[in-house]
Amino acid sequence: MHAQSDWSQNRPFDRVLTNCRVIDPANQIDGRCDVAIRNGVIAAVGPGLAHQPSRETLDLGGALVTPGLIDVHVHVYEWVTNFGVPADAAGVHSGVTTVIDQGSAGAWTFGGFNAFVIEPAQTDVRSFVSINLAGALKGGMEGPLLHNPALVRIDEIVALAAAHPGRVAGIKCHGESGSQSYWDLDVLRLAVKAGEASGLPLYMHTGELFPVDESRRPDPDTVAARALALLRPGDMAAHVYSCMPDGIMGRGDQVPDYLIEARDRGVLFDLGHGINLSFRIARAMMAAGIYPDTLGSDVHGDFTAYHDYSILDYSLMGGVNKMVALGMPLTDAIARVTLNPAKFLKDPCIGSLTPGMPANITVLDKIEGDWSYRDAEGEELNVTSRWVPALVFRAGQRIEPDCGLLADLLSPAARPRGITRSMRHAQR
Numbered sequence: 395m396h397a398q399s400d401w402s403q404n405r406p407f408d409r410v411l412t413n414c415r416v417i418d419p420a421n422q423i424d425g426r427c428d429v430a431i432r433n434g435v436i437a438a439v440g441p442g443l444a445h446q447p448s449r450e451t452l453d454l455g456g457a458l459v460t461p462g463l464i465d466v467h468v469h470v471y472e473w474v475t476n477f478g479v480p481a482d483a484a485g486v487h488s489g490v491t492t493v494i495d496q497g498s499a500g501a502w503t504f505g506g507f508n509a510f511v512i513e514p515a516q517t518d519v520r521s522f523v524s525i526n527l528a529g530a531l532k533g534g535m536e537g538p539l540l541h542n543p544a545l546v547r548i549d550e551i552v553a554l555a556a557a558h559p560g561r562v563a564g565i566k567c568h569g570e571s572g573s574q575s576y577w578d579l580d581v582l583r584l585a586v587k588a589g590e591a592s593g594l595p596l597y598m599h600t601g602e603l604f605p606v607d608e609s610r611r612p613d614p615d616t617v618a619a620r621a622l623a624l625l626r627p628g629d630m631a632a633h634v635y636s637c638m639p640d641g642i643m644g645r646g647d648q649v650p651d652y653l654i655e656a657r658d659r660g661v662l663f664d665l666g667h668g669i670n671l672s673f674r675i676a677r678a679m680m681a682a683g684i685y686p687d688t689l690g691s692d693v694h695g696d697f698t699a700y701h702d703y704s705i706l707d708y709s710l711m712g713g714v715n716k717m718v719a720l721g722m723p724l725t726d727a728i729a730r731v732t733l734n735p736a737k738f739l740k741d742p743c744i745g746s747l748t749p750g751m752p753a754n755i756t757v758l759d760k761i762e763g764d765w766s767y768r769d770a771e772g773e774e775l776n777v778t779s780r781w782v783p784a785l786v787f788r789a790g791q792r793i794e795p796d797c798g799l800l801a802d803l804l805s806p807a808a809r810p811r812g813i814t815r816s817m818r819h820a821q822r
């Protein structure tokens with residue numbers, strides 16, 4: 395490994411991070427080296443930078459440094475949706491510098507999301523707008539009212555995407571039993587049309603979500619297969635290791651052919667951790683060579699009360715740690731929260747430590763000690779160490795994450811500021 399060139403070597407760096415291990419999958423870096431920042435961008439990565447002139451040198455005590463983490467699936471439209479969490483709680487305060495909100499805003503509610511969530515956030519926030527005009531106002535509730543084809547207008551999505559390039563980064567849609575019981579694949583077909591008309595990728599939820607019309611409940615074994623068949627190369631399906639009967643794995647214990655077919659066609663898969671992650675299914679899929687392309691968290695609050703995220707017990711870094719505990723190499727897991735999401739978004743300015751890029755950086759400490767993760771089926775996964783966010787740089791600005799939402803990685807005593815805020819919200 396050698397130091398990458400710095401184009402303005404006569405000026406001191408603003409800050410050099412040293413005594414650390416750097417994993418930057420985009421540049422095939424995994425080793426001890428320094429990271430230099432100047433004017434909010436990465437100035438250089440390589441050994442020996444701490445010996446060059448710098449306003450500040452930060453000894454990280456052996457910590458792990460990665461490109462700023464990217465979470466492709468969060469819900470952060472506070473107060474407008476009943477299950478949104480604060481953007482910076484899911485973002486920089488969870489060690490994540492870029493979050494993608496999945497469908498909280500629709501074309502008619504994106505204006506508020508832009509002004510009151512994206513603009514004030516320290517975190518880089520993007521939106522996959524809901525295929526319906528209103529957005530996911532009520533989480534998994536009220537599907538038949540809010541998510542029906544009458545509330546879809548493709549031309550409004552096309553106009554919105556043109557007006558907010560980058561911020562409107564894709565379209566959220568659903569491939570599950572409730573929607574299919576009411577409208578078969580109608581809304582999904584409209585989403586594909588909207589994707590084609592706007593040039594945006596789709597992100598599709600899988601696994602029963604909306605209330606089902608029981609008189610027309612589809613055969614669970616057909617739900618994911620029929621939905622996946624509509625996705626295009628570059629579109630992404632969520633919840634790949636979910637244990638929902640109508641989910642991607644279905645009710646069997648063999649990886650279904652339709653999943654292999656979709657993957658081979660270029661359809662992408664997100665972990666979409668959420669409340670239905672199954673270690674059993676993860677093991678079966680991994681044994682068959684099926685890995686998520688990204689490790690989105692699906693961080694959200696309770697569906698029945700505004701601003702109650704006291705029961706939230708999963709996170710982006712929790713997903714990284716769980717994948718590692720299940721056998722995924724750490725570098726592969728880091729690629730799935732940095733390089734791969736950046737590729738999915740087709741955004742060359744995030745997901746790596748390439749000199750010239752905005753200095754979005756996550757610093758992770760390894761905590762030694764017995765710890766246990768629990769999945770949706772009650773299985774426990776015991777580990778003896780875990781990676782936890784220690785520091786974040788967002789466009790060069792230093793932020794100390796409060797880790798308030800990281801209940802799956804830290805005890806309440808280890809995240810006092812976050813817990814205080816969480817309780818205050820829950821009491822409202």
Ligand SMILES: [Zn+2]
Binds near residue numbers: 467468469496692
């Ligand atoms: Zn979600």
